Amino acid sequence: MKIGILGSGVVAQALAAGFIKHGHDVMLGTRSPGKLAEWSARNRQASIGSFADAAKFGEVVVLSVKGSVAADALQLAVAANLAGKPVIDTTNPIADAPSN
Numbered sequence: 001m002k003i004g005i006l007g008s009g010v011v012a013q014a015l016a017a018g019f020i021k022h023g024h025d026v027m028l029g030t031r032s033p034g035k036l037a038e039w040s041a042r043n044r045q046a047s048i049g050s051f052a053d054a055a056k057f058g059e060v061v062v063l064s065v066k067g068s069v070a071a072d073a074l075q076l077a078v079a080a081n082l083a084g085k086p087v088i089d090t091t092n093p094i095a096d097a098p099s100n
């Protein structure tokens, strides 16, 4: 299947590696494709795009960003690109600072 991953952190990269290993086509979505040059060189089967590109690419979409910015990432993905698709949400709603 085509898997679009919204996010490029350690969780996104680990899931991408797993999907690729099982024969799926993966696109990672990020605001800064340049920072993934090294990862991209090591993972030639995967492609890199914007959040909207990854959402459009995926038949299944994985949301894997910092929980506090999940809504921002989904907005960048554009609702129409997600319509009718299963979205796997890996996010945890962790605050930036510890609570007392």
Ligand SMILES: NC(=O)c1ccc[n+]([C@@H]2O[C@H](COP(=O)([O-])OP(=O)(O)OC[C@H]3O[C@@H](n4cnc5c(N)ncnc54)[C@H](OP(=O)(O)O)[C@@H]3O)[C@@H](O)[C@H]2O)c1
Binding pocket: 006, 007, 008, 009, 010, 011, 012, 029, 030, 031, 032, 064, 065, 066, 067, 069, 072, 073, 076, 090, 091, 092, 093, 094
């Ligand atoms: N379910 C589980 O078992 C499990 C385990 C571990 C972690 N998690 C959760 O998985 C998620 C990903 O964790 P992670 O450590 O891989 O990554 P992370 O460091 O929490 O998040 C990195 C991602 O957040 C995006 N991001 C940051 N600010 C943004 C903004 N203002 N707008 C849009 N995107 C923004 C970054 O986009 P750019 O690429 O553009 O910089 C990057 O792709 C987190 O919610 C974490 O809590 C879940």
